[in-house]
Amino acid sequence: MHRSGVTMAWNVFRFCTALRGLGSIMILLVLGVVGVTYYAVVLTNYGPALYEGGLDSVTALAVVILFHCLLVMLLWSYFSVVFTDPGSVPPNWRPVVDEETGGADVLNGSEFSALHSEPSNQRIRYCRKCAQPKPPRCHHCSVCGRCVLKMDHHCVWVVNCVGALNYKFFLLFLFYTFLETTLVTLALLPHFIAFFSDGEIPGTPGTLATTFLAFVLNLAFALSVLGFLIMHISLVAANTTTIEAYEKKTTPKWRYDLGRRKNFEQVFGTDRRYWFLPAYSDEDLRKIPALQGLEYPSKPDFDSQEV
Structure with missing residues (x-):
């Protein structure tokens, strides 16, 4: 029994180590997909169409401009998730109120010291x-080897945890990825259909293969990201995370559900100018404690309902 437990712990450690090593590869994979897509859309198909004149040039110009705008926002959001610390517990942080169980007792110094001798303290x-x-x-987080504030999940695609300080950036990354991949899928659809036509298709075998690959990859990403985007929109609407949604399956009420608008502001802030940018206004960072990851408002009548 003890032997199997040691083996399980070792296997989990190996799995977490493998995920850390996989991260750099995933970043290169993302950049590789972006590179293939850029080559197929801009360099191979719509870039040359800019010089053809007429309606084709206008369409190509619109596609190229929109493609670059979405690509900039996608990459900005992506690297914001990658390089932003999701939030860690500050040194010497001390709990004042039992937020999880709704108790209002202040934890004094002697009670906190008792934690070191009694870690099972449920307060x-x-x-x-x-x-x-x-x-x-x-x-x-077992992969990062530390506690993460308002942890949602560890994402190998961004080589980072998704938590309090970068959750908005992750959502924007999903949003702009869906828009970009949908645009590419629609833009390359006529060229994809042309593969199966009887007519002669312009281009070299290499450019045709790249166009075909870019279409298939972007279609797959658009469909898969749409599912994740819908899931996370529902989580934001309920002011919960992926972990919390799993943990509170049997809980009929959720203390942090303040209503859809306030729940949205807990993630995106109140300044509309920043809603679609991977950044926050200074005023929101000062006025909304939840954006710092340590304090979260709860329903004012939650405690009375529990009683």
Whole structure:
């Protein structure tokens, strides 16, 4: 029994290590798909069409401009997720209120010291792996090896955890990826259909193969990302994360569900100018504690309902 437990822990460690190594490859894969797509759309098909004149040139210009705008936003959002720390527990952070269970007792110094001798204390959440208390909605990531504020999941595509400080950027990455891949799919659809026609198709075998590959890849990404986007929109609407949605399956009420508009503002802020940008206004960062990942408002009548 003990032997199998050690084997399981070792296998999990190997799996987490493999995910860390896989991350760099995934970034290169993303850039590779972007490169193939750029070659097929801009350099092979719609770039040359700019010089043909007439309606074809106008259509090509519209496609090229929209393609580049979405690509800039996609890459900006993507690298914002990659390089933004999702949020870690500050050194010497001390819980004041039991946020998870709704208790209103202040945790004094002697009670906090008792945590080190009694980590099983249920009054606050405590991470045995990090040997520290956990803020509300915080979870330990086995891949990163640390606690992450409002952790949603660890994403190998971005080589990072998705948490409180980069969740908005991740959603925008999904949003702009869906728009970009949908645009590419529609733009290359006539060329894809031409592959199966009896007429002669202009271009070299290499350019034709690249166009075919770009169409298939972007169609696959558009369909798969759409599913993730719909799922995360529903999570934002309920002010929950992927982990919390799984954990509270048997919970009829959710203390952090403040209504769709306020739930949305907990992730995107209140300044509409920044809603579609992977950034926040200084005012939102000052006025909305949830954007810092440590404090979250809950329903004012939640405690009375629980009683």
